[in-house]
Amino acid sequence: MGRLRRLRGGARRLHAWYRTADLAKHTTALAAFVAAVSLAITAWGTWKSAAVADDQLTQSSQAQAEAERDQASRIAVWAEGDRIVVANRSLDPAYVTFQVALSADLHWPDFVDVGTVPPCTRVAIPSEENGLKAGHVTAMNVVDASGWA
Numbered sequence: 034m035g036r037l038r039r040l041r042g043g044a045r046r047l048h049a050w051y052r053t054a055d056l057a058k059h060t061t062a063l064a065a066f067v068a069a070v071s072l073a074i075t076a077w078g079t080w081k082s083a084a085v086a087d088d089q090l091t092q093s094s095q096a097q098a099e100a101e102r103d104q105a106s107r108i109a110v111w112a113e114g115d116r117i118v119v120a121n122r123s124l125d126p127a128y129v130t131f132q133v134a135l136s137a138d139l140h141w142p143d144f145v146d147v148g149t150v151p152p153c154t155r156v157a158i159p160s161e162e163n164g165l166k167a168g169h170v171t172a173m174n175v176v177d178a179s180g181w182a
Contacts, residue, residue, distance in 0.1 A: 107122040108175050124153070
């Protein structure tokens with residue numbers, strides 16, 4: 034007791050609380066608090082990881098969509114005099130058809146099958162073979178190596 038008398042004010046109250054406190058309860062409460070904080074930090078980290086994964090999935094989907102259109106963008110058609118020229122500048126073969134307007138009835142368009150155009154190839158279609166002229170072509174349909182039209 035002699036030592037307790039030497040303590041003054043707040044220190045005396047702290048010492049008295051420490052002697053009467055149930056440290057097991059306080060330690061359990063502190064451990065529960067630390068666990069709750071760590072759980073909250075883990076939840077935040079998991080949420081951020083999910084957000085990053087979602088962004089990566091979106092970016093991957095966009096890149097795949099661009100890659101699917103890439104082959105079709107490397108196939109061109111143009112007119113050279115009385116010939117229609119199809120050029121496949123991609124590394125894969127492509128199946129090409131033309132939608133043509135041979136008559137005034139555009140409700141029932143005709144299709145001209147060019148066939149499979151090999152990779153890195155230029156194909157010239159003379160108009161005298163089928164009466165097809167460049168002015169008749171209204172659209173070009175391409176089926177690429179992956180089967181997309």
